Amino acid sequence: MAEHIAGPEIERLIQLLARLPGLGPRSARRAALHLIRKREELLGPLADALHVAHEKIIACSVCGNVDSRDPCTVCRDERRDHKILIVVETVADLWALERAKAVSARYHVLGGTLSPLDGIGPKDLNLASLPDRILAEAVEEVILAVNATVDGQTTAHFVTELLADLPVRITRLAHGVPVGGELDYLDEGTLAAALRSRTDF
Numbered sequence: 001m002a003e004h005i006a007g008p009e010i011e012r013l014i015q016l017l018a019r020l021p022g023l024g025p026r027s028a029r030r031a032a033l034h035l036i037r038k039r040e041e042l043l044g045p046l047a048d049a050l051h052v053a054h055e056k057i058i059a060c061s062v063c064g065n066v067d068s069r070d071p072c073t074v075c076r077d078e079r080r081d082h083k084i085l086i087v088v089e090t091v092a093d094l095w096a097l098e099r100a101k102a103v104s105a106r107y108h109v110l111g112g113t114l115s116p117l118d119g120i121g122p123k124d125l126n127l128a129s130l131p132d133r134i135l136a137e138a139v140e141e142v143i144l145a146v147n148a149t150v151d152g153q154t155t156a157h158f159v160t161e162l163l164a165d166l167p168v169r170i171t172r173l174a175h176g177v178p179v180g181g182e183l184d185y186l187d188e189g190t191l192a193a194a195l196r197s198r199t200d201f
Contacts, residue, residue, distance in 0.1 A: 013032045063106065081103070088109055096184045100188040102191060114154050131162065134166055141171060148173075169200065
């Protein structure tokens, strides 16, 4: 085990890396050793970047995106279509849709999905500000770009009910998004096709 052959500083690095998505204990050990071997090229710059990120990166008070500015760069972009608001589960989904370059709209990041089994209810998500934001920004269409999972669809239905009395068209992604699929893992072409072929919810 690593704790018997490495000092506490290395063991802490491995434990923290192992918490990252897609990295288990073995991958974390490999990553830690690589960082240590490339101390000047990687470890130092990474430490600096993490420090700056910790100090400067915040959640946008308008949409929930992460940036070093508030409102974020997306919300400040006057070229975007203010009449369309894309509701996504996570910032990773927002970034995936931006890579697809299919729609130049604004976003609303929920911060997850409703999941009764995990104890995640409406109050745990960025839902309360959504109706007021739609009215204040004169949004005409809300695109529910949530994942095609059980929790994602449950969340989509809840949002639809939440906005039922507002004068807004509600659509969802269509062709190309497989059931059980997650947006961040889909290619840009598939996402662009899904946005173009969106349907009423």
